[in-house]
Amino acid sequence: MAAILNDQEVAEKVLQHIESKTTDTGDSIWREPVQNYISKSRFDTEINQVLRGNPNPFCPSAALPDAGSYIAREAAGTPIVVVRGNDLKVRAFRNACRHRGAQVATGTGCAKAFRCNYHGWTYRLDGSLQHIPHEQGFPELDKEQHGLVPVAAEEKSGLIFVSQDSNASFADLEEIPALLNSKQQIFNIDEYELDVNWKVFLESFLEGYHIKPAHKETFFPFGFDNLNLVETFGRNSRITFPFQRIAKLADIVPSKRRVDGLLTYVYQLFPNVMIAVLSHHTTMVILEPLAVDKTRVITYSLTNGVLEGEEAFAKARNDAEFVSNQGNAEDIALAKSIQASIHSGANEVFTFGLYEKLIGHFHQSLTDLLEGVNVVELK
Ligand code: FES
Ligand SMILES: [Fe+2]
Structure with missing residues (x-):
């Protein structure tokens, strides 16, 4: 190249x-x-x-400056939420609650957790399901299996890239110079x-x-x-x-x-x-x-x-x-x-x-x- x-x-x-x-x-x-x-x-x-x-640029890294900074937006028609975790790593998820699918984040902001507005299921910044109100109503539900669904994300060249195909290769990003x-x-x-x-x-x-x-x-x-x-x-x-x-x-x-x-x-x-x-x-x-x-x-x-x-x-x-x-x-x-x-x-x-x-x-x-x-x- x-x-x-x-x-x-x-x-x-x-x-x-x-x-x-x-x-x-x-x-x-x-x-x-x-x-x-x-x-x-x-x-x-x-x-x-x-x-x-394929990996698509989603936003500048600068748009997610702090732990908890997030952007919820459609990418290629899919509601996605991208968030910087407490470990400062950027992760992306399908923006849909694992209860009945309401979006757990809107717009941009800084959050400690994502709490669904419908019934209050709450997710940590790493996507794991933290809390179900009145949890006894869901006997045998495995919380481990009900975290937000991740999509592949990578931070490179001052940009956040997201791919909705979990098998997609991010190798081509090596060709991209530091832009931001x-x-x-x-x-x-x-x-x-x-x-x-x-x-x-x-x-x-x-x-x-x-x-x-x-x-x-x-x-x-x-x-x-x-x-x-x-x-x-x-x-x-x-x-x-x-x-x-x-x-x-x-x-x-x-x-x-x-x-x-x-x-x-x-x-x-x-x-x-x-x-x-x-x-x-x-x-x-x-x-x-x-x-x-x-x-x-x-x-x-x-x-x-x-x-x-x-x-x-x-x-x-x-x-x-x-x-x-x-x-x-x-x-x-x-x-x-x-x-x-x-x-x-x-x-x-x-x-x-x-x-x-x-x-x-x-x-x-x-x-x-x-x-x-x-x-x-x-x-
Ligand atoms: S749809 Fe999210 S808590 Fe019910
Ligand atoms: Fe022009």
Whole structure:
């Protein structure tokens, strides 16, 4: 596996592209059948085999800072609760009481135990069943066998990964570099729903060919027209969006070049998560597919490091607002535009060109995983 470039290598390559007016390209175009964006059975198969079957990033480690910190949320349609235990290890469980299935946690918070709201069955942070009110009503019930049902979870690269398939291998996570760290502070969590297929929105993150026409007044004035680096690592990828101000690095010896504030890195963690490292903040964007034409978008905004003082936070917040209210709004409008015409019959396939290499890589990875898999209907 080829590792991704370091910052100096990135700077050098970007400067070469600026000089020669070129960009990174793929070797071949990719044609994706439009049917794959509108078929209910294809959607169900993606959820079942890919999103549930492989380790998926669930949240930043920083979202679970303390013993008892938890997040309850659906992941690939399954209610999951992820919690940091008293031993500081992160565990994940199916969020369903072992009595009659009510969810034992909602939203986020910090808890000493999970107490079901219905009849009060109480679970320890390690999932074991601690207490049944009026326990004599359940003669012979084996409490050991009625803990919360665990799902596999692992903390790596500043992220929590969850896999709903207990046989899934976490080995591929070795390919993922350290993306987030515990010094970063979460300053905003946002959640909204879009009436678009999750892949339609995902694709907007993976290429820079659209920057000039789609982001003419927002991102383009700071950036370039179709000038990006694209790299893959395993099924994942990274795209680099340089700012024009990176050109000043040409006057600095290569070993002294620092790229902070001079470019944006967008990492795609296969299949449904993006981590964008911007000038003054970092975002983690999770696409939770709800239906073939509906997606929940969850965004964590983090500082890039430890920020001192309100001024530094205001800068991070302003930056985040600019990206989400302006640039991101343009991508959302385009995703909705695609979704609105997806049944028009105009296209049997979408053609992704040489500048859209990472989208081809994403679809190739998805296709490979689904090859030989029978189409399923979700239960
Ligand atoms: S459903 Fe949870 S205690 Fe009854
Ligand atoms: Fe965009």
